[in-house]
Amino acid sequence: MKSTFLKVLATIALGASFALPAAQAQDKPLKVGVTGGPHAEIFEVVKQEAAKQGLNIQIIEFSDYVQPNVALAAGDLDANSYQHQPYLDNANADRGYKLVSIAKTVIFPMGVYSKKVKSLTDLKEGARIGLPNDPTNGGRALLLLQGQGLIKVNPTAGLKATPLDVVENPKKIRFIELDAAQLPRSLDDTDASVINTNFAMQAGLNPKSDSLVQEAGDSPYANVLVVREKDKARPEFAKLVAAYHSQAVKDFIAKKYKDSVVAAW
Numbered sequence: 001m002k003s004t005f006l007k008v009l010a011t012i013a014l015g016a017s018f019a020l021p022a023a024q025a026q027d028k029p030l031k032v033g034v035t036g037g038p039h040a041e042i043f044e045v046v047k048q049e050a051a052k053q054g055l056n057i058q059i060i061e062f063s064d065y066v067q068p069n070v071a072l073a074a075g076d077l078d079a080n081s082y083q084h085q086p087y088l089d090n091a092n093a094d095r096g097y098k099l100v101s102i103a104k105t106v107i108f109p110m111g112v113y114s115k116k117v118k119s120l121t122d123l124k125e126g127a128r129i130g131l132p133n134d135p136t137n138g139g140r141a142l143l144l145l146q147g148q149g150l151i152k153v154n155p156t157a158g159l160k161a162t163p164l165d166v167v168e169n170p171k172k173i174r175f176i177e178l179d180a181a182q183l184p185r186s187l188d189d190t191d192a193s194v195i196n197t198n199f200a201m202q203a204g205l206n207p208k209s210d211s212l213v214q215e216a217g218d219s220p221y222a223n224v225l226v227v228r229e230k231d232k233a234r235p236e237f238a239k240l241v242a243a244y245h246s247q248a249v250k251d252f253i254a255k256k257y258k259d260s261v262v263a264a265w
Contacts (some may be wrong), residue, residue: 005044008225030056031077032079042261064181065137079224081105082224084223085221086136100232103245105223107221110137110214111213117214119191120192120212128175136160184202250263
């Protein structure tokens with residue numbers, strides 16, 4: 001009888017030892033990489049909404065556009081939220097990542113900023129304009145300048161246009177390619193710079209009042225929530241998308257950023 005009792009206790013103890021890691025796995029936070037500024041601020045609200053569904057999120061902040069995808073592909077993150085679809089497509093093609101978007105998040109209309117001129121028409125011949133040095137945002141910046149009549153870009157270049165694809169440049173503008181996060185600091189040295197809204201706001205610039213021009217609100221560069229392709233069916237990602245697409249997050253974006261950041265869902 002005593003022997004049977006001890007065996008039962010041993011079985012219960014063994015079962016508990018195997019159950020513990022499973023319980024710990026459920027409590028393990030979902031690691032989400034973001035860039036500083038609006039992406040990080042929005043995700044603080046997403047985190048609160050996700051917690052209501054029992055989803056624990058750990059926000060990890062990055063200062064550039066490269067490392068969040070490196071970390072996600074390496075398995076150091078579960079998801080990231082900072083890039084638009086053309087950037088993701090380019091990263092997958094160039095680096096062989098197998099990353100996919102699972103939801104649209106927000107649109108940050110790109111703008112042109114300057115400490116030297118009040119209007120793009122005031123730019124003199126040989127003016128220096130700063131551009132993001134990554135392929136998709138650089139092309140995006142050139143298309144914005146083309147829309148303002150400053151240059152013409154070879155239409156075959158598409159979204160990946162570079163300064164080499166500029167076929168008409170009547171003001172002989174010189175393009176200075178810099179890391180996107182460094183562009184706000186370039187304003188003392190350039191005549192104008194084309195800056196992503198998240199980095200402009202992080203540097204204390206107001207996209208509505210400080211930019212000379214901005215992209216139209218129907219920009220195709222919607223940001224996306226990204227995961228590894230093999231993991232896209234994980235049930236917690238459905239909760240993550242639901243938290244991001246909640247009314248609370250949409251209201252926060254509208255109140256906090258006005259028209260500088262636009263919900264894309």
